[in-house]
Amino acid sequence: MNFIITETQQAILELYKEEVAESVINIQETRKEFEGQATIVVFPITKISKKSPEQTATEIGEYLVAHVEDITKFNVVKGFLNLSIAESYFLKQFNEEVLAPDFGLYPSNGKKVMVEYSSPNTNKPLHLGHVRNNLLGYSVSELLKAYGYDVVKVNLVNDRGIHICKSMLAWQEWGNGETPENTGLKGDKLVGNYYVLFEKKLKEEVSNIFENVIVKNDYDIFFNSKDKESIISKIIKYKELELKKGTLNFNADKNSLEDFGFRAEIFVEEATDGNKLWKNVSKCFDEIEYAHFSDKQKEKNKRDIDYFLKPFIDLEEAILKLKEDITDEIKSQTFLMKKAQQMLLKWEQGDEEVVSLWKTMNEWVYAGFNITYKNLGVDFDKFYYESNTYLLGKGTVDEGLAKGVFFKKEDGSVWIDLTADGLDQKLVLRADGTSVYITQDLGTAEMKHDDFNMDESIYVVGNEQDYHFKVLFLILEKLGKSWAKGLYHLSYGMVDLPNGKMKSREGTVVDADELIESMVTTAREKTEELGKTNDFPQEDKDELYKNIGLGALKYFLLKVEPKKRLLFNPAESIDFQGNTGPFIQYTHARIKSLLAKANYELTATKPAEILPVELEMMLLLAKYPGEIAIAAKAYSPASLANYLYELAKLFNKFYHEVPHILKMEEGAEKQFRLNLCKKTADIIYAGMLILGITSPERM
């Protein structure tokens, strides 16, 4: 409907003798409660017309109806000019554009984009957080393909480092020769178990030492510590504060405490006994309902309580912080950590035994990951491994020093000063010449560009790394890399559980494989409850349940804007009704069944009459290519997902409103309706594939 803009510009030129930019003409869809399909917001034009909004709208409306064939009527509501467009215009568009075989397909734009996603660590199985990453990365790749890009999907596997050594060491120590084969465990699960075991044993060792240090004043463990004095003074301070905590009494005004009722006193008792953190006591007070108080009174009580609690909370925080510092130092001095460090060193030196174990265990993990990837339906064109890239970037550091972008401190460490850009000073190379995280990312970025010479590069990584990528891209820009401006961090929010984030320590991690399996099971149960697949062969059933289960999961994760964190409640299964994947899949299957029965063939027709719902459908279908463009430009499948839902919803309305299509007389009306059905199915199918979801023919 771009013609409306140019025609309106013309109208303004004729009426008010002024040329205006396109941006002045603000066109939107007419709201359902008014007549028309397109609405011009005339407020900005009143500055030119020097007339009231109503008068301006009327004048432009009159001009457009008189001069533009496809604009048949207009009405004015306040400053809004609602235009009725001729049905013939939409029908022509539908017949010539929407029904064309290449509708919604973008030709190659000649640009290459790399999408890096997944990037797992090889010490743990994939969990829900990875699932969001994988689905997002895959979908964005498909989206950009659909928009005309040449896409390279890349997985940069973090297969080396101390965390891998932890699994290896634990397996060596306590593994008894377990393998995926002799245990029947998936390789990634087996290796993950040993990582967890290492952390458990480490924790035991640390807490033993901590007891020793505190009770027996045995500081030998810190003999090799870099900053021995500081750590010992922290221990002394810690003991002091612990003593102080024992003598600090809760002196809150008994009256104000009583106002909160007996529960409040219990909270305080619990905290005094050390069974509850003081900072949680404050939160507990928030939860008490005291309906008989006025808001003012509540606020005052809250202030009073917080005032009394503050010394306790402050003391508690100081103690916890000290304890953390001390245990961190102890950790680095433990037997287990030292052994793991030694192993890492051996790995770096290419020690045969260590490297061979590393290879074996990584193979186990890859075999496990491949199963998960296959079940998720994601794939990659190229794998990079950090074991090959971790030494990269030192050349870039030299380059930066030569160009004067980096500087060297007295101790020999290399830095970049980004304070002028509102960031900090950032270390890029340690004094001993070893890399930090960003060193290798600098080098890897360069290598990836050398390998593929892409125009754009997208990193699908969680938002906890926003700062890292900001710095990374800025450094590359300052180094004068022409391709740096094509780098983009597709940052997404964490997946939260009802009680906060997933914590492996608390066993609340939602395992990817288990999640997929439970979705498929739920799909089976729901489908069989409906009795829809009784006549399906077993093979088809299995495939269908997988499609529906994964359809529900993928749609659930992708319909939410990437940057927003999203909430997943494992206790409630993901819905299959309403705004869900299965609803859209169902709509597709419904249409496919209809078309099969109708012996449908695509031909353009001109029906004598078009119903409002049919007009709505033509409009919505025509929007598809634009929706691809919007989603691709925003690197966000979410808007596409919502469009597909709108389309499915509208189709179901249409399906209920029109008389039974199959029973209609052969002719233009029937053909037209079937055309609408066919294109709806096509778009749902294509769009859902971009989301990584297969729409079944029957369900």
Add this chain to the structure above:
RNA sequence: GCCUCGGUAGCUCAGUUGGAUAGAGCAACGGUUUUCUAAACCGUGGGUCAGGGGUUCGAAUCCCUUCCGGGGUACCA
């Protein structure tokens, strides 16, 4: 402390470059099937768009500020 991202119905989420009376789904309640798949459709109730101030003809959207939550914060990756 500083930086950053969020806060929209009981719950999960939409809401375009600022545009009309802020929309869906779930949950609740009521209705629709002799007829193309009821995983559907139609209806009812439900809102201080976190609070306050500002810019504007017009603010959920832009600016300032406060509160709440997540994340980051110089040698972990």
